[in-house]
Amino acid sequence: MPASSIRARVRAEMIDEIKAVARRHLATDGANLSLRAVARDMGMVSSAIYRYFPSRDELLTALIIEAYDSLGDAVEAADADCERLDLRGRWHATCRAARDWALAHPAEYALLYGSPVPGYAAPDDTIGPAQRPPLTLVGILRDGLEAGRIDPPPGTEPAEPLRDDLADLAQAFFPSLTGALLARGMAGWTQLFGLISFELFGRLNRTLPHRDAYFDHQTALMADLIGLPPAE
Amino acid sequence: MPASSIRARVRAEMIDEIKAVARRHLATDGANLSLRAVARDMGMVSSAIYRYFPSRDELLTALIIEAYDSLGDAVEAADADCERLDLRGRWHATCRAARDWALAHPAEYALLYGSPVPGYAAPDDTIGPAQRPPLTLVGILRDGLEAGRIDPPPGTEPAEPLRDDLADLAQAFFPSLTGALLARGMAGWTQLFGLISFELFGRLNRTLPHRDAYFDHQTALMADLIGLPPAE
DNA sequence: TCAAAACCGAGAGCAGTGCTCTTGACGGAG
DNA sequence: CTCCGTCAAGAGCACTGCTCTCGGTTTTGA
Missing domain, CATH: 1.10.10.60 (Homeodomain-like)
Incomplete structure (x- = not known):
């Protein structure tokens, strides 16, 4: 030895x-x-x-896993720094953490969320670390539902056959999660990814100089859509 | 000659x-x-x-411009096929057209909206065709505002300094567009891009088999957020 | 303890890439 | 008919991922 x-x-x-x-x-x-x-x-x-x-792909995979874990660490740490029942604060903190990490590591972000490399298929080792950021968002939903603090605004409800799909997927996370709320949470996660990608890949309009404020406002809109209570 | x-x-x-x-x-x-x-x-x-x-980049640029125009054609045609005042129908039609185009041309979509090629900077010839899809969405907002048919739900309002940025940008489109509505429209555009990217790049959960229904539902949520009136 | 096995770095080599340069042939314009 | 511009072809440069072999070292096990 x-x-x-x-x-x-x-x-x-x-x-x-x-x-x-x-x-x-x-x-x-x-x-x-x-x-x-x-x-x-x-x-x-x-x-x-x-x-x-x-092979080169194996090296890329190792870098991808490290990047996912680095992003996951940042997001989870930001979430853990908040009051457990400050749902909107946790939402904004996790979103900002993801954006800050992406701005600090643009190439790694592109590796994770950019267009997939043509011949490269992400091995199964990556799906665990890859799910950490969205699972953090699910955690906010769970804590909010348990405390009875989530009130999504009225709007479109999922219809068949989507309703059952969403319900099944929601049950896989935790029992009290409804399909409708899961869909809104996924919309928030999608928006977060889109916001960061647009900003990082240069598709944000140049006439918006205050990008931090823009990001916070757009994520606030999604917090409204999800039904997170306003900060008192 | x-x-x-x-x-x-x-x-x-x-x-x-x-x-x-x-x-x-x-x-x-x-x-x-x-x-x-x-x-x-x-x-x-x-x-x-x-x-x-x-150079190879010049060929790529030509392909990119062609792809932007192909996508723009599809989106604008779908929009033009709708009743001018059926705002929600136009929104769904344009979103579906973008998604259908992306699913039919995944590599070209990745070229347009994926991670940028490292050494490659998109020349100015591309920004015109690139703006056609988002401009189609802006057209829906314009027609809706002119007809007085857009009622965004209550929620977060942009604060300074973002308010002025959004107002200036909105004025550049058309006078009656408010910054708050523009922000919601941009959220819809961001969501659309994110939805397509997640589905195309394989980050959509495999437990959602009815992807058409999921896409329509998520875009309907954004139509709610924007304030497009429900279809009668 | 000492040989066998595993490991490691260096180098050559293969097939492929973008790109440059030169050569020779062809066709339209004066 | 002659010149000039355009074209395809080929050689060549520097680069890539990857494989294989050759020695040399380290670790292991009998």
Whole structure:
């Protein structure tokens, strides 16, 4: 064990360094990072990288999982910093945390939520970390329902056959979640993703200089739609 | 003119054929299409392509503009097929048209609304065609306001400094558009983009088999948020 | 303890990419 | 008919992901 662990330790450090250099390249070169380039940066030969990652896609997968966890950490920490029953505060905090993380790590965000790489299929290892942000939003719904503090405004109700789909999916989260509320929560999650993507990918109108205020207002609209009570 | 135009005609046909082959490759290989591959498909040598497109990015730009116009045509046609005062019908028709187009041309949609290509900056030729879909939505707002048929539900109002930004931007569209309504319209547009992206990029939960119904319901929620009157 | 097994880095090599440059042939314009 | 512009072709450069082999080191197990 002591002798073998020194090799294993060096190997783990090597993997970490490769991932760190690759993450740095990702920030500048975008999704098309080159194994040879990271190998050059590390003073190695390209073929040596393959001792640690069997392919470029495997390296990308490792970076994707790390990015999902980094985003999940940020979102969950922001949510945990709020009063449990301050539903609207938690909603805004999680949304802002996701946006802040995306603005700080644009290339990683593009890797997670941008167009999928053509030949690349995300392995199952990624679906767990990928669900952490939306699950945080579901947690807000759960706490709000338990406290009886969620009142969605009147509006379109899901009809068949969607009603059963939503009800089944809602039951998989927690029993008191209705399909109608789940749909509104998913609308909020979709809006959050769209807001960040538009801002990050440059599709936001240039005549909106106060982007923080715009983001907060648009997420507030979705909080209204979900039925989160106004902050007192 | 007659003699020179035969040359120009052949050249124009060549450009069209290159774009057609490239679009075909785009559907299979995604964003990383190869000039050499399209040249091979046309029985040419790669360097010959450069007689018609100075770089791969120029070819991509041409495809992007064509795709924007194709999407714009579909959206505007769907909108024009509706009764002018059937605001909700127009909203659903345009949303469905955008989704149908995206599902029929996933690679082109990813090219337009996916993560930007790292070294590539969209030239100004693209911003005109790119604005056609959102401008169609603005047209629904304009007709609705002129007919006095839009009643947004109560909810968060934009505060300073966002209020002025939105008001200025709204004035640039048409005078009677308020900043608050514009923000709700932009939320609808953001939601539409997010819905399509989630479905296309495989982030939609697999337990929602009736995707058409889900899409219609979510866009109906946004119609409620905007204040489009219910269909009678 | 000492040989066998596993691991590792370096290098060559293959097939592919975008792009540049030169060469030679063809066709329209004066 | 001659010139000039346009064209396809080919060679070549620098780059990519990836495979394989060759030595050298480290770890393991008998």
